[in-house]
Every structure is written in structure tokens, then in C-alpha cells.
Amino acid sequence: IVYFTRHPLSRPNAINCSIWQSVPERWGCSIRTFDPTHPDRPPRVIFDDPDGCIFDMSLSLDGRTIFFSYRQQDQPCWQICEIDSDGERFRRISQDASYHDVGVQERTAGELMFVSTRRGGFTLCQPGPCSNLHRMKRDGSDVRCVSQNTLSDFSQHLLPDGRVLFTRWEYVDRDLTYRQSLWTQNPDGRHFQLFFV
Secondary structure, eight states: OEEEEEOOBOOOSSGGGHHHHOOBSSOOEEEEEOOTTOTTSOOEEEEEETTEEEEEEEEOTTSSEEEEEEEETTOSSOEEEEEETTSOOOEEOOOOTTSOEEEEEEEETTEEEEEESTTOOBOTTSSSBOOEEEEEETTSOSOEEOOOOSSEEEEEEEOTTSOEEEEEEOOOSSOGGGSEEEEEEOTTSOSOEEEEO
8 A cells, every 4th residue: 555644735726726826734744654464563655754744646557666746845836756666766757847637547657647837828707827638748748638627637647548537627607516517538639528427
């Protein structure tokens, strides 16, 4: 089992603002592994930073690499990083620290999908940047935006059939209760459709 620790994050004034408004109550984070077949052994710390914070985390398809969105106290934005599951080879993947990159998922062995504010634009009723789905190569190169929502996309996950399932901030002029619905699309941005309201 792999998990991360951090202090609680500040509460955003709207769900789509969590990416750029979230700040920990106190700095400090870690990534730990625990072997449930040996419950008497304490968790093993494989990453630790008293001046950093982790936003979210995922595992590579083969389970050997941990991807996580991370920032240090003196950095303005969440950045995608990776570390081997044994704690070796920490590396920053994001190559532009002026944008928030979160929610990384490995799509294939050489490609990642993530949510980023790098497309530009602002959420209509909030003061901060909107976020969209992006793809990039494992080394952080060839970044491509694959969604064009004028508000925000977030919380993406890959479905077994290869589609991307994600939450999308959407104004439908009917009822604000349903403004964050589930949508799907192909990783290249085609076949965008409503999944569940």
C-alpha cells in the first residue's frame, strides 16, 4: 500500500478553485509504503519534505513509479513529479512552474494525462484560472491541451476502455445543483459526451 501524508488544505470558495486556491494549514508531507502482510512493521517513508505539500498521487501502470502533484513553500504552483516506488530517483516532470499541473494518470508507458491551468482563461464567476485536460510525454515534453472547456475540467481518471472520465464545471442555465457533471472523451479530445448528471 502506498499513501501520502500532509496537513489539511485550505477550503476553496468553489470546487473548481481547489487547484489554485489550496494551501496547506502547515507545510510538510511524505510518501509512505505499508506492507499489510507484516502489520507489525511500521510504514516506510520513501519521500519526506518538511517544506513541501502533495496535492494528489497515482501509480504507474506497472506499479513501479509514483506520480504526484507537489509544491514547496516558496513555489506558486503544483507541479507533477515522480519517484520510484522504492524511494529512488525523484524527478520533476512539469517543465513550466508558472502553471498548476495536477491529477496525473499514466495513459500508456510513454504518455501521461493531467489537469493544468496552462491553456489560459478564467472561470466566469471566480477570479482564478480555469483548468483543462492535457497530455504530455513521460519526460514532460510535447504538452497538448485536449479539452477546451471555458470553465474548468478536473478529477480525471482513465476508464478500462481507454476513455477519460472527468468532472467538468458547466453552466447549463437550468439548475446550479448539476453544474459539475461527469463527462467522457477519448484521450485525443474526440467523442466528448455527457456520462452522468
